[in-house]
Amino acid sequence: MQQREPVHHTPASRPLRSLSPAATALLATLFLGSLTLTGCGSDPGSADLILTNAQVYTLDWGEPDAEGNPAPDAPFDPVTGWRPDAEAVAVQDGVIVFVGDAEGAEAFRGRQTRIMDLEGATVIPGLIESHAHVVELGALASRIDLVGVETEEEVVSLVAARAAETPPGTWILGAGWDEGAWADRLPTWDLLSERVPDHPVYLRGLYGFGGWGNRLAFERAGISASTQDPSGGRIPRDAQGNPTGVVLDRATLLLEDSIPEPSVQETMTHILDGLRIMAESGYTAVHEAGTNQRSMEAFERLESEGRLPLRVYAMVSAREPELCQEWLLRGPDSDRASMLRTRSVKAFYDASLGSRGARLLDDYSDMPGHRGVSGAAYGFDEELVARMIGAGFQAEIHAIGDAGNQETLDFFERVLREHPEARNLRHKIVHAQVVHPDDFRRFADLDVAASMQPPHAVEDMRWAQDRLGPERIQGAYAWRTMRRHGVHLVLNSDLPGSDWNIFYGLHAAVTRRDKELQPPGGWRPEEALTPEEAVRGYTVWGAWVEFLEEVTGILRPGWRGDITVMSLDPFVVGSTDPGTLLDGSILATVVRGAVVYEAGR
Numbered sequence: 001m002q003q004r005e006p007v008h009h010t011p012a013s014r015p016l017r018s019l020s021p022a023a024t025a026l027l028a029t030l031f032l033g034s035l036t037l038t039g040c041g042s043d044p045g046s047a048d049l050i051l052t053n054a055q056v057y058t059l060d061w062g063e064p065d066a067e068g069n070p071a072p073d074a075p076f077d078p079v080t081g082w083r084p085d086a087e088a089v090a091v092q093d094g095v096i097v098f099v100g101d102a103e104g105a106e107a108f109r110g111r112q113t114r115i116m117d118l119e120g121a122t123v124i125p126g127l128i129e130s131h132a133h134v135v136e137l138g139a140l141a142s143r144i145d146l147v148g149v150e151t152e153e154e155v156v157s158l159v160a161a162r163a164a165e166t167p168p169g170t171w172i173l174g175a176g177w178d179e180g181a182w183a184d185r186l187p188t189w190d191l192l193s194e195r196v197p198d199h200p201v202y203l204r205g206l207y208g209f210g211g212w213g214n215r216l217a218f219e220r221a222g223i224s225a226s227t228q229d230p231s232g233g234r235i236p237r238d239a240q241g242n243p244t245g246v247v248l249d250r251a252t253l254l255l256e257d258s259i260p261e262p263s264v265q266e267t268m269t270h271i272l273d274g275l276r277i278m279a280e281s282g283y284t285a286v287h288e289a290g291t292n293q294r295s296m297e298a299f300e301r302l303e304s305e306g307r308l309p310l311r312v313y314a315m316v317s318a319r320e321p322e323l324c325q326e327w328l329l330r331g332p333d334s335d336r337a338s339m340l341r342t343r344s345v346k347a348f349y350d351a352s353l354g355s356r357g358a359r360l361l362d363d364y365s366d367m368p369g370h371r372g373v374s375g376a377a378y379g380f381d382e383e384l385v386a387r388m389i390g391a392g393f394q395a396e397i398h399a400i401g402d403a404g405n406q407e408t409l410d411f412f413e414r415v416l417r418e419h420p421e422a423r424n425l426r427h428k429i430v431h432a433q434v435v436h437p438d439d440f441r442r443f444a445d446l447d448v449a450a451s452m453q454p455p456h457a458v459e460d461m462r463w464a465q466d467r468l469g470p471e472r473i474q475g476a477y478a479w480r481t482m483r484r485h486g487v488h489l490v491l492n493s494d495l496p497g498s499d500w501n502i503f504y505g506l507h508a509a510v511t512r513r514d515k516e517l518q519p520p521g522g523w524r525p526e527e528a529l530t531p532e533e534a535v536r537g538y539t540v541w542g543a544w545v546e547f548l549e550e551v552t553g554i555l556r557p558g559w560r561g562d563i564t565v566m567s568l569d570p571f572v573v574g575s576t577d578p579g580t581l582l583d584g585s586i587l588a589t590v591v592r593g594a595v596v597y598e599a600g601r
Ligand SMILES: [Zn+2]
Pocket: 131, 132, 133, 289, 494
């Protein structure tokens, strides 16, 4: 942890910020409902949790201007830079009751109060991951990781260990054995079937070109001596023509397609695994970008059982018309108190730039005659999304190419003309990756937010200009241009496709450099954000986009106790030595006053 800095007391212009016990109780009822109240039995007037001896950035000051200059009341000095604006936070019944100096927080100490002495660590409002696929993250985490495992025997031992704690008959999945390195000595099902006879096993190769299973898996998939090799695929066989346990290239699908969809119960486990990883990564809320019937049911069950450790903002997938119909009947869930809220629909308008599926206004620079695909041709159900918006749902629409973005803005314009009342639903275009110069202004005019991923810019920079050419690249990954046009910006990782480590995200946002600090001056650095904007993009702006900016996203008495503790100060480090942002780590994550993660525990 860092050396403690000199104390900066709350400026005189800002009165000591605290709440009376009665006001706390009232706010707890208003914001939290009765389900999540913690600290029952604690003495009235005393906090459940005090974080002290910290560098606290409350974000409880004015927004920076469009160029990123801090507001006049920000704890910032043009000469000396950023400084924290508090050193302690106290939380009672899930609600912040005090923000200020360490002595002031002492008044909230009671017999049951937990004191966390942070020894100079940094405290910011709880991180919000505003575009994630947590179910997928958890599913990946549940697979046995075989990357770097050297021998067939070691793989089988790992699978057998997993089988010992898994009900018989359940599929066991793993991934990462190296089908390239093992090509001359492909594994077989012999040892695997002998040691793991009662569970079907499927182990995907590192590159997806090889699959390895046991006898039971091949039986379940109906692959036998009489199965023909599919075109583009091969099933290695013994002298009698029987499969030996491996499928190659397109034959992998024969096995993969026989793996059943996870059950609701399994999906609940994936969600909990995914949320645990998110808590360890400092996040206090996730916005799940597209749920299907099963994952929606899993989320709802976890919520009703009080088992969601983080707040979840679920977007219903427009690719699930039945689920959308159900929500059209139910209507948007705008209860700010619940841990699971569903008031948003997620749709795809075009595909991705990497695959040249994103829809461009002119030909791809590296593929003349090709402009990608969008709209109905890409499965965008305009009528359904329009109905959802008309029924009060926020829409988040995936658009990447400049034509994809333009047509999506046209769509919003049409729908909002018909439903003017839906204008304040904080609709979003997610990615907003390549935007025509004339269209930035339209985001602001239509009140459509841009939900963007700092990691994508530094991951795509190597080939993006090949696709787009030198002109169009000017409107690509254009965070500063968005800000200059007054567009609401929100930052996230789109995990698990990109690394969700907040320090990677902040570093990319502030420097436009990758993890190897390349290129040294940043890629098109004129589009970079300031450290304050980057932090806001992952906190209070994320709260805004889920209609909770009056509940969470800043640290203020009466707001929720959603707090992230980190090893470094992103304001100071981000402005003085941004490369070292990558060295940061999460020390604790607090959701509604409950410590859901603590490093070293
Ligand atoms: Zn996504």
